[in-house]
Amino acid sequence: EPEVTQTPSHQVTQMGQEVILRCVPISNHLYFYWYRQILGQKVEFLVSFYNNEISEKSEIFDDQFSVERPDGSNFTLKIRSTKLEDSAMYFCASSEAGVGNQPQHFGDGTRLSIL
Amino acid sequence: DAKTTQPPSMDCAEGRAANLPCNHSTISGNEYVYWYRQIHSQGPQYIIHGLKNNETNEMASLIITEDRKSSTLILPHATLRDTAVYYCIVRPPYTGTASKLTFGTGTRLQVTL
Numbered sequence: 258e259p260e261v262t263q264t265p266s267h268q269v270t271q272m273g274q275e276v277i278l279r280c281v282p283i284s285n286h287l288y289f290y291w292y293r294q295i296l297g298q299k300v301e302f303l304v305s306f307y308n309n310e311i312s313e314k315s316e317i318f319d320d321q322f323s324v325e326r327p328d329g330s331n332f333t334l335k336i337r338s339t340k341l342e343d344s345a346m347y348f349c350a351s352s353e354a355g356v357g358n359q360p361q362h363f364g365d366g367t368r369l370s371i372l
Numbered sequence: 373d374a375k376t377t378q379p380p381s382m383d384c385a386e387g388r389a390a391n392l393p394c395n396h397s398t399i400s401g402n403e404y405v406y407w408y409r410q411i412h413s414q415g416p417q418y419i420i421h422g423l424k425n426n427e428t429n430e431m432a433s434l435i436i437t438e439d440r441k442s443s444t445l446i447l448p449h450a451t452l453r454d455t456a457v458y459y460c461i462v463r464p465p466y467t468g469t470a471s472k473l474t475f476g477t478g479t480r481l482q483v484t485l
Contacts, residue, residue, distance in 0.1 A: 261415075290472065300416060300459075300475040313472060348415045358404055358423070361473060363415035 259283045261364035263349050269370045270339055278334045278367045280349030289332045290350040290361060291324065293317070300348065306332065336369075344371045376460045381480040384454075390447040392479050394460030397441040402465045405436060406473065407445045409456040416459065416475070419445065450483045457481075 262281045270276045282289050291303040305312040306324050323335045332351075336343055346368050350361040377395040384390040396405065404423050408416040420427055420434045422443070427434045433446040447454055459478040464471050 292473075292475075294413075299477060300410070300473075302472040302474065305472060315472075346413060350415075358421070360406065360418040360421060362418055365415045366413070368413075 261349055261351055261362055263347075263364035263367050265367060266365070267368045267370070269372065272341055272371050273338050276336050276339055276369065278336075278347050278349075278369070280332045280334075280351075280364060281330050282332055282349065282351030283362060284330070286351035286353050286362075288312075288352045288354060288359075288361075289324075289326070290352075291334045292348045292350065292363075293345040294348065294366075295342075295345045303334075339369075339371045341371050344369055376462055376476055378458075378460055378476065378479045380477065381482070383482050383484060384447075384450045386451055386483055386485055387449055390445075390450040390454065390481055390483070392445040392447075392458050392460075392481065393442065394444070395442045396460070396462050399440050399462050401440075404463045404465075405434065405440075405443050406461040406463050407432070407434065408459045408461065408473075408475075409454075410459070410478070411453075411456040416473075417456075419458075421463075450481075452483050452485070455481060455483045 264279045289306045294300045302315050304314040304318045321337045325333050346366040348363050348366045350363045352359045352361045406421040407419040410416045420432050422434045436443045457478040457480050
């Protein structure tokens with residue numbers, strides 16, 4: 258069964274450094290998402306992306322964050338200058354369409370640890 | 373988005389059916405009910421979704437009441453591998469942008485021997 262893959266599984270970065278998290282969505286999917294989960298807290302929506310532009314973003318997704326689809330298969334999340342509070346699990350998801358009856362499928366996440 | 377209410381935790385004996393309830397009394401007519409689960413710290417796993425009718429797939433069944441104000445996810449023969457946090461999510465219809473999922477705290481299901 259097709260799945261969303263994320264790399265790396267664990268990223269350790271010094272505060273203030275830039276980090277890029279990578280995702281390969283399911284191949285025929287057109288809508289892409291990033292969520293994050295701080296340890297012990299809820300899964301939170303960050304951003305959705307369609308047709309090479311951001312569809313919606315949350316308050317968390319400030320100027321330090323950016324997303325890109327650099328080629329036909331990858332979808333990336335960049336954090337420009339990491340802070341301690343960016344430490345979390347980051348999940349990528351994709352769906353065939355953005356409508357309510359098309360499920361989003363998630364990858365297993367990247368654990369980001371900021372030192 | 374319509375809010376959902378789930379019990380914080382439930383236990384189920386292995387081999388028995390696990391019935392996980394969810395209240396969504398403010399759901400509107402065109403919003404879908406979705407169920408996901410999260411095993412340990414893995415990514416949320418899609419289970420099933422429905423609008424009005426009951427649904428069944430290889431993983432579970434979804435029973436939605438006629439007034440749509442509540443639903444029940446049924447795992448017919450729970451195994452230890454079904455131990456996870458289960459999320460009931462009401463998802464808005466397409467609004468011109470890709471509709472996000474809003475996760476609550478879910479129900480922690482513990483399956484025991």
